Amino acid sequence: MKEFVIFLDHGSYNLPDISNVTTYSSGIANLKYLEVEIMYDIRWQNTIKILSILSKVCNGIVRFKLWMLQTNKENITPILDIIKSQPINNMSIHYTPTYEYLEEIIIYISKFRSKTFTRLIFNRANFKKINFLLISKLKPLEYLKIIYCNNFTVKHCEEKEFNLKGLTWFHGKTDNDLLQVIVMINSLCSETLIELSSNVTTFETMKIIRNSCPNINILKFDLLRYFEYFTNNCKANLKKLSINLYSGNPLRKNFLKCIDNYQRVHNSLKILEFKQYEINWSNEEREIVKSLENQGICLKCLED
Template sequence: MSLTSLPDECFTGVLFFLDNKSLYKCLFVNRYYCKLSIPLIWRDPFILPTPRQFSLINTLISCLNDDEISSLIPCAINFNNRTPLFKYGKFIRKIDHDYCVRHIISWLNSSSRRSYGRVPTDVSRYQDCRIRKLVNVIYHMIMREGSNIQEFVVIVNWNNFIDLPNFSTFSSFKPGIMNLKSLDIEAYLDLINDSTIYKNTIEFLSKVSRLCNSIINCELCFSRLDNALTNTFLDIIKLQPLERILIDTENYSVNFRPLERILNDNENHSEMENIEKILYALEFRSKTLNELSFRNMDFQIIGLSFLSKLEKLERLEFLECRGFVSKNYDTLSKKGFHLKELKLWHEEEFFYNTRVFNGFGSTLKIMEEIINSLCNESLYKLSLNIIAPETIKAVKESCPNLSFLHIKIFSEQDLDSMITLICEISSLKFLKIEIDHEYYASQLVKTLGDYLNFVEYLFLDFHIDLLSFEYFTKNCRANLKKWIIYIEGEEDLRKDYLKYVNNYQKVHNSLKILGINKGYMCEFDWTNDELEIINSLKDQRFKFM
């Protein structure tokens, strides 16, 4: 069967896996390829613009109707009006508002350069009234042409923010945003002096939850919560069938401050109460929420009892969080969770004082309590950066079916006993290890060589010296299928690293994939001797990454 005899839906599914560079080549194959490639190319056009990337706005302007063109005339916006080959606006499925504005500014800079031989500064350009007019007409055209927007990203982060169009632009055309699936909101209001510059954005957020009924993914990132923003978040959580939520308090004004200062500061305490409102509103998503992530959160005065209401929760992440308090987990221990994935990545600066690791203190005991409360036989994937014999023992007892473990080690203290305990987990198939200092890397690798048995996929995200590497390959009993190693520099020794991999393969005959992390700004130019070893491995159906 030829490709053109496939249904369009099937052929589009094939083209979907191509990158944009390959899709552009498809435009020149024939009319059929062109017709199916254009919607995929235009699905997400608002990527980060390059300095000379002007064609996007030129093409969008060519799609404007007479009324939209007429609205630009008072602003003295000059452009070449040409007939478009397609209604490009209707193919757009994702809008990143910030990138849209940047594309418009790049286009205006290009126009100024052609007309006047000079370009205004970025700040003065953002104050150009033509930007808002172009934003309004481009959004209007996209909605008018019948676009079915699936993803929307808006970032409010400085005094030169260009607001969204009036909400009527979104509500007057169908489908427009009615079938929105993903909403990414970043609002750093403490960086803005005048709240009127984002009033349309607040209106959009307050009404989108009533116009739409199918948002399943939402990212809420903020540095300060006022009541208006809090209410928009609450409506989205309560009214949409969310399956995934990320809550990020990056740059939050009370984040990581002593508890006494938070409680004595009325304004900041009020904002913490708004965060609690959002967290406890998650109960409305008890039947739908599958994935929940927190980033940069301080849980000093925030309990986690709301987690016990989330019946469908399978993936839970704490990324760079801190302030966990033991009393907050009493109610969790009585709840039968069914998590499949858990990431407990504590905020790392908490453990340092003048670059010296001070130990985990009381946090270690709290992490044990969290593991015992949240983990059971359903968990198969776990990421931890608070690693000690106590936490590994808790993992072994609470997670009998654990198959994936990602850890970061901060000290050589108890290193041998920790690695030995990890190697005893018979269900463990994937192991990724990061370290904070390479001075104990040799000890770690040799201990792995002595005790690793069950792991099939090993990722060591640090440089390994050649002697330790040789020791590991000679002594490791595990039959690795996929192995990712980190080689930085060591050009004169690369052949020896490959030779030891080859020797390991001769003994085990298990490796299918070898990944080599080359380090930042490193490129390998393999020698003939190295290529000979590589080709020998490839002859064994061995793949390099």
């Protein structure tokens, strides 16, 4: 067995008796991927026992996906034991409405996985009172994703050192906190960054990429309005660019021209992905697309 998924909600069933797991411990010991989804505050005793035994019989779980819409101390304890005992290098944490359990998880990650973690995802997590300094101490950390999280502020990034290769930042608010978001993105970017994905697109973020990310080669942005400025000032040799290009967008032709001009200067772009790839180009657009393809660019549909 390489993968194991546990799903807890009111419509699920308790797992079989623990003896069925221990009988096949030699198989489950080879587990590499574990996914635990806790949708409600349910105490299935057999399920909790199985979670507890995984930290004892397994020795190679490297990917851990955790959903916690609601949970309790009884469920969280075996999860912490798994983080402590397994050589996890890739973990995603989804939906943590309260900060207490997330805080415990981050403390365990910092204490026991500081030498193994390379990828970390926070999706709709609550960062209230969370000490992000613990995350910055994960020296092997290369890829960080922060997706629609709550209570993430400038204080989480101040005076923290990151050497990320990949950063994903999706922000759900549209009010006057945008300036803080830009400051936070800037604090997480550096010369080591090669991949950046975000829905925060302003002249300021374009300047951050230009000044702080000279080695970036994969960019996923909704930046049609700012792309001419970006291509005229970008020093990086992008290899892959992903962008939303909605049907009927009046900037579409100008965007394609910018890409064409950028490629003529840099000759680095290999893949151009569109969120909504349109086959019915206008005659002018079709000529530009043909020019891009002749310059070695592969056009494809952006995967969700």
